Amino acid sequence: MRLSNGWVRQAVSEAVSAVDRRWLVRALTLAENGLFTATPNPRVGCVICRSGRVIGEGWHRAAGEAHAEIIAMRQCDNNLRDADVYVNLEPCAHEGRTPPCAPLLAAARPARVVIATLDPNPTVSGKGVALLRDAGIDVVVVPPSDIIFQQALALNIGFVSRMVRKRPWLQLKIAATLDGKTALSSGLSRWISGERARIDAHYLRARSCAILTGIGTAQADDPQLTVRHVHTPRQPQRILVDRHLQATSTLRLFAGGAIVASAQSVPDFFADGVEVLSLPDSSGRVDLLQLMCELSARGINEVLVEAGRRLSGALLAAGLVDEIVLYQAPRVFGDSAFSMFDAPAPSTPAEAPTFALRQIEPLGDGDIKIIYDSLTAQQQLTAGIIDAATAKNA
Ligand SMILES: [Zn+2]
Structure with missing residues (x-):
């Protein structure tokens, strides 16, 4: 484990507030809806909040269908101004069967994106975070020592x-x-x-x-x-x-x-x-x-x-x-x-x-x-x- 790298230290050392924790748990609960069906994709849930109120929610049901972030964004007409976005897995930045979520999120300009775990895929990991940060969006990544990270890992342990x-x-x-x-x-x-x-x-x-x-x-x-x-x-x-x-x-x-x-x-x-x-x-x-x-x-x-x-x-x-x-x-x-x-x-x-x-x-x-x-x-x-x-x- 190369923890000395500056980017990772910055990415994973931010504290998780009680409010963030609550919405990440909600995102995990939503993700669990895909427990039996999301394979081979990961189980992902997304919650979008503004002023402490949920304005969008989504979860990924099956490969080829919309990603959690996209479903949640549709519910608030892609208007993420001053909103906080919570996801249990780093938003995707690579072209798959559906267009990537990270650029769409970046374009909708939320205030913050809070992520429970980074994407484990070595070829894409960190790209979603980098893309959001480059767009000037505040990104919080939960550190591996946190129980939320461990729950997020357990949910997608096979992926x-x-x-x-x-x-x-x-x-x-x-x-x-x-x-x-x-x-x-x-x-x-x-x-x-x-x-x-x-x-x-x-x-x-x-x-x-x-x-x-x-x-x-x-x-x-x-x-x-x-x-x-x-x-x-x-x-x-x-x-x-x-x-x-x-x-x-x-x-x-x-x-x-x-x-x-x-x-x-x-x-x-x-x-x-x-x-x-x-x-x-x-x-x-x-x-x-x-x-x-x-x-x-x-x-x-x-x-x-x-x-x-x-x-x-x-x-x-x-x-x-x-x-x-x-x-x-x-x-x-x-x-x-x-x-x-x-x-x-x-x-x-x-x-x-x-x-x-x-x-x-x-x-x-x-x-x-x-x-x-x-x-x-x-x-x-x-x-x-x-x-x-x-x-x-x-
Ligand atoms: Zn995605």
């Missing part, structure tokens, strides 16, 4: 990950017992957690761009991996890791299309609507990092993994697990049951993969939802946002 690391944010969902077991030695694993955990897991699916599973789970449980119990106009992409192409075309997750990642060469035909990727690593397994890079190139921001111990263990060993959502049920399966990760043991406790506790939520029926984050992943993304702006302005 930021794709821009900074060229791979999606990978979230692993696990239902386990009190003793950390995910299946009995007989293989029976369904219904470890209760109804509330199962419905909650559909929210995780709905916000994900893709759901990843392994051939073991696909053959044992034949899951559909679709969003149910939650209203959404969009279903995530289904991805199956199947090293030897053992899957049969009748698997339910293939209905409506899917991607299979294999270590075999691609066959002429596999199953209707199913694309096969050949991604072997040097030991003949599926190269999981390569798979993540491929998904990132296709605009996949967030990947939810619902897999058994083998694929979960391989992802953990490859250092690809960014977040774990654990639904812990108050049952004990004992020693012969299977654990969460089939991964090599570390030589010392200090070398074990370690996660930071983010959230604990009792679900009311005895189950507990626990969220753990990879600390390195969070740090990489925060540093990436700052570095992107620094590199641009160095």
